[in-house]
Structures are given as C-alpha cells and as structure tokens.
Amino acid sequence: MKAARAGTKAKAGTEAKTGTTAKAATTATKAKAATNAKTGTESKAAATTAKGATTAKAAAPRKAPKAESHLAMVRRARRINRELAEIYPYAHPELDFRNPFELLVATVLSAQTTDLRVNQTTPALFAAYPTPEDMAAAVPEEMEEIIRPTGFFRAKTKSLLGLSAALRDEFGGEVPGRLEDLVKLPGVGRKTANVVLGNAFGVPGITVDTHFGRLVRRWKWTDEEDPVKVEAVVAGIFPKSEWTMLSHRVVFHGRRICHARKPACGACPIAPLCPSYGEGETDPEKARKLLKYEMGGHPGQRLSPPADYPGKPAPALGAG
Numbered sequence: 001m002k003a004a005r006a007g008t009k010a011k012a013g014t015e016a017k018t019g020t021t022a023k024a025a026t027t028a029t030k031a032k033a034a035t036n037a038k039t040g041t042e043s044k045a046a047a048t049t050a051k052g053a054t055t056a057k058a059a060a061p062r063k064a065p066k067a068e069s070h071l072a073m074v075r076r077a078r079r080i081n082r083e084l085a086e087i088y089p090y091a092h093p094e095l096d097f098r099n100p101f102e103l104l105v106a107t108v109l110s111a112q113t114t115d116l117r118v119n120q121t122t123p124a125l126f127a128a129y130p131t132p133e134d135m136a137a138a139v140p141e142e143m144e145e146i147i148r149p150t151g152f153f154r155a156k157t158k159s160l161l162g163l164s165a166a167l168r169d170e171f172g173g174e175v176p177g178r179l180e181d182l183v184k185l186p187g188v189g190r191k192t193a194n195v196v197l198g199n200a201f202g203v204p205g206i207t208v209d210t211h212f213g214r215l216v217r218r219w220k221w222t223d224e225e226d227p228v229k230v231e232a233v234v235a236g237i238f239p240k241s242e243w244t245m246l247s248h249r250v251v252f253h254g255r256r257i258c259h260a261r262k263p264a265c266g267a268c269p270i271a272p273l274c275p276s277y278g279e280g281e282t283d284p285e286k287a288r289k290l291l292k293y294e295m296g297g298h299p300g301q302r303l304s305p306p307a308d309y310p311g312k313p314a315p316a317l318g319a320g
Contacts, residue, residue, distance in 0.1 A: 068220070068275075076273055077221050077237050083270050084249035090308045091248035093199045094301035095119060100175035100200035101167070102126055104182075105135070107192045108159055113150045115301040120317035121149050123303075132173050135164035149317065159187025177201040190228060198244035206231045207247040211254030218258065218276040256295045264290040 068076075084091075094115040097103035102122065109118045125146050129135035135143075143157045150156065163185040167173055175196065176182055182193035194205030206212075208227040216222055222233040238246055257264050263280030266287030271277050281287045293300045294311030303314050 073220065074237050077219065080219060080270055080273050081238065081242065081246055081249065083273070084253055085245070087269050088249050088252045090306060090310060091245065091252045092306050092309070093195065093248065094251075095195075096122060096302050096304050097200070100177075100196060101132060103200045104163070104175055104185075104188070104192070104196050105160060107195045108163070108187045109147060109150045109156055111156070112152055116314050117150055119301060119303050119314060121147055123316075129164075132164040132167035135160060136168050138164075156187070162186030163188060175200070177203065179203075179205075190231070194231075194247075198247065204240045204243040205247070206234055206243045207251070208234075209251060210260075211251045212247060214260060215250050215254050215258055218263075218274065218279070220275045255301075256292050257290075259290065259292075262290060264288070267291060 093103070095103060095106040095110060096119045097106055105125070106118050106122050109121065125143075128146065129138055129143070138161065140157050140161065143160065144153045147153045147156055147160075166185050167175060171181070177197065179190070179193050179197060182188050182196060183190060191207055191209060194207045197203035198205040198207065208230045213225070213227060213230055216230060216234060217224075221237060222230055224230045224233055234246075235243065253270075254260075257268050259280070264287040265271055265274075265277050265280040266282045266284040267290070268274065268277075268287075281290060288296075290296075292298065294309070299312040299314045300309065301314055302309070303316060305311070305313055
C-alpha cells in the first residue's frame with residue numbers, strides 16, 4: 001500500500017514536472033513567436049521605409065540646368081550675329097526706295113502689311129507725289145485709292161499728309177537726319193525713325209519689329225516685350241557699328257527660316273546656338289519645305305533688289 005502510494009506520488013511528481021516543462025516550452029514558443037512577429041513587423045516597416053525613400057528619391061525633380069551667365073549670353077549672341085552675316089551677306093532693307101523721303105513713306109505704309117505689298121504700291125504713289133510738297137497737297141480720297149492695297153489706307157493717308165506737310169513747313173521739304181526730329185512727324189515712331197536713319201543716313205540704329213522681337217526672345221537675349229526696352233538691351237550687347245546690319249540679318253532670318261508659327265528648326269544653320277531649338281519642325285526634309293524667299297527658291301520682297309541679291313525680283317502689282 002505504502003509502495004503504491006509512493007509510486008503514485010512519484011508518478012504525480014513526474015507528471016507535474018512534465019507539465020511544468022511543457023508549460024515552459026509553450027511559454028518559450030509563444031515568446032519566440034512574439035519575437036518573430038515583432039522582428040517581422042520591424043523588417044516590414046524598414047522595408048516600407050526604404051521603399052518610400054526610394055520612391056521619394058525617384059520622384060525628386062532633376063536639378064535645373066545651370067543658368068547661362070550674362071557674359072556667356074553675350075558671347076553666344078555675338079556668335080549668332082557673325083553666323084548670320086555669313087548666311088545673309090546680302091541682307092538689306094526690303095523696301096524699295098531711292099531717297100530718304102521714299103523710305104520714310106514706304107516704312108509708314110509697311111505697318112500691318114508686307115514689304116512686298118508696299119513695294120507693289122509705291123511706284124504709283126511716288127509717280128503721283130514725288131516730293132513732300134506734292135504729297136502734302138494731295139486730295140485725300142485720291143491717295144486713299146492708291147494705297148488701298150496696303151490696308152488701313154485712311155489712317156495711313158492721314159499720316160502721310162501730315163508728315164509731308166510737316167516736312168514742307170518745318171524742314172524745308174527735307175527729311176531730317178535726327179531721331180528726335182523724325183519721331184515728331186505724324187505716323188513716325190522710333191522703329192520707323194531707326195529704319196530711315198540707318199538706311200538713308202548711315203546712322204546706326206536697331207529696328208525692333210515683330211520679327212526682331214520674336215527672335216531675340218527665342219534666343220534668350222532678353223525677355224522684354226516692350227520694343228524700346230528690347231532695343232536698349234540689344235544695344236548693350238553689340239557695338240554701335242553693328243546695329244543696322246544686325247537688324248537686317250535678324251529680320252531676314254525671321255522671315256526666311258525662324259517663322260512665328262512653325263520655325264524650320266531642322267534647316268536652321270544656327271540651330272546649335274539656339275536655346276529654343278525644337279519649337280518648330282526638326283526633320284530636315286520637312287523643315288526645308290518651310291523655307292521662304294530665296295532660301296526656298298522664291299522671289300523676295302523687293303521689285304528692285306540690290307545687285308548682289310541671290311533671289312529673283314518680286315512681281316509688280318497685278319503680275320502675280
């Protein structure tokens with residue numbers, strides 16, 4: 001009996017010990033699982049953080065290209081001018097004229113129309129009114145009919161009558177050779193005055209028309225829109241001796257290659273110097289089809305071009 005009880009106690013002790021051991025093992029297993037879970041969570045969090053960092057790094061914007069210094073821009077602008085001089089060695093004013101008065105009148109008429117249309121209109125106008133005195137005495141309605149093809153003919157007639165009378169009464173029938181005098185004439189602004197001074201009197205001037213303003217902004221010489229401010233900026237980039245011919249070269253390029261709506265980028269000789277390359281057609285074959293005037297094998301703007309002009313004379317009014 002004693003022995004049986006002792007055996008029972010021993011068995012119970014063994015079972016208790018075994019239970020304790022099993023319980024301890026279970027606790028250890030749970031602890032290990034908790035540790036693994038925690039480690040897994042931390043690993044997952046770390047991975048998520050790393051992934052987020054990678055995504056953020058990938059999404060970070062690229063560094064902007066280094067801004068061009070003013071000196072670098074000036075050097076590039078002067079190189080463009082040199083290259084344009086080689087491309088257009090025959091650049092010239094595209095209005096037909098034989099004296100300062102004819103150039104002044106033609107320039108006033110060129111507003112809101114082409115030089116070609118002006119050149120087709122002025123032969124009849126100057127045949128009827130060859131001098132300021134003749135033009136000042138014109139019958140408005142008769143002059144309007146002559147210059148009608150240039151558009152805005154009533155306003156232009158008023159300007160021509162006014163400037164002709166001023167030339168007759170204030171300047172002895174002669175076109176003055178000073179900017180401050182020219183801009184006082186009816187219908188004559190700074191652009192017109194610089195055209196006359198540069199091409200009839202040899203006085204350097206920068207002519208900021210729509211072509212000139214568009215190109216210097218494309219070339220990042222300035223972002224100014226006001227013509228007077230554009231003139232001032234460009235005048236600071238080039239020596240005075242270059243002003244008049246620079247104006248012709250830029251306008252030539254704007255009319256023939258660097259068009260307003262669709263520049264012929266793929267056929268542009270100065271494309272490597274242009275920060276706006278790609279705004280127009282870049283395919284060389286397609287770009288060549290966009291070229292105008294002598295670059296595209298067609299007549300230019302003048303009925304009487306200079307002797308060294310490589311293109312054909314433009315047709316007279318009504319001739320095509």
